[in-house]
Amino acid sequence: MKIAIGSDHTGIDYKCLIIDFLIEKGYKIKDFGFSSCADKVDYPDFVHPTSKFVEKGKADFGIIICGSGNGAAMTANKYQKIRAALAWKKEIAFLARRHNNANIISIPAHFVKKNKVLEIVEIFLKTDFEGGRHKVRIEKIPKKNNNPQ
Template sequence: MKIALGADHGGVHLKETIKTFLTEQGFEVTDFGTHSEESVDYPDIAEPVAKAVAAGEYDRGILICGTGIGIGIAANKVKGIRAALCHDCFSAKASREHNDANILTMGERVIGPGLALSIVDIWVHTEFSGGRHARRVAKITNLEV
């Protein structure tokens, strides 16, 4: 699985932890930045990750900022993206099974690395259930302009 990974300055440390974790598990990970604590605007990170996932260049994406909120809002502006903010394991699993989320967002200032890695592990290993959920995801897609 190919994963696009990005973070602003508020999520750079958690991004590095996630990158190591995914690489060690054999995932192909591309880091879209940022690479320091120097302030950057989260839409500038969310946009290229979201566009690459929407274009099919990557199977999924993971975005991190301080809260996971802003970067997720920005990603969801890209047609074809279903970014889900998950700070617990149940939501991570449900976002994949029920919503076919293709981008996971989290906040480094909200959760610690241990929980974050559990969420990532569940999220990358959970498949979309389809069935009645496919109908609902199609209705979401139809809302896109």
């Protein structure tokens, strides 16, 4: 399984921790994240390529990290085939996959402790989509429409 990951300066420590964990578990990684905490950077610069990579099917899932997780999720959700979910605890990560078939998890670095982040990521990646009534609901999410009526 291939995972795309991107982060801003706030998420560097988490990104490195997650990458090491996933490589150890046998995942392939495409890293779009920033690599130095010496400078501040803008999260869209790393979320856009991560999201495009997942949208094109070059990765099974994506992980994005910024301070609140909100900006990263909002950016990722601009892509038609992306369902990015903000997850700050394992129960949210589980439901994001199980009920919403999220393909990107957005982690809020300011609100998740390092000793919990790997558990959140692992649950997200190992949870299957339930389908059924949840599939029907997802199909009702509006698609990108450049000419709303």
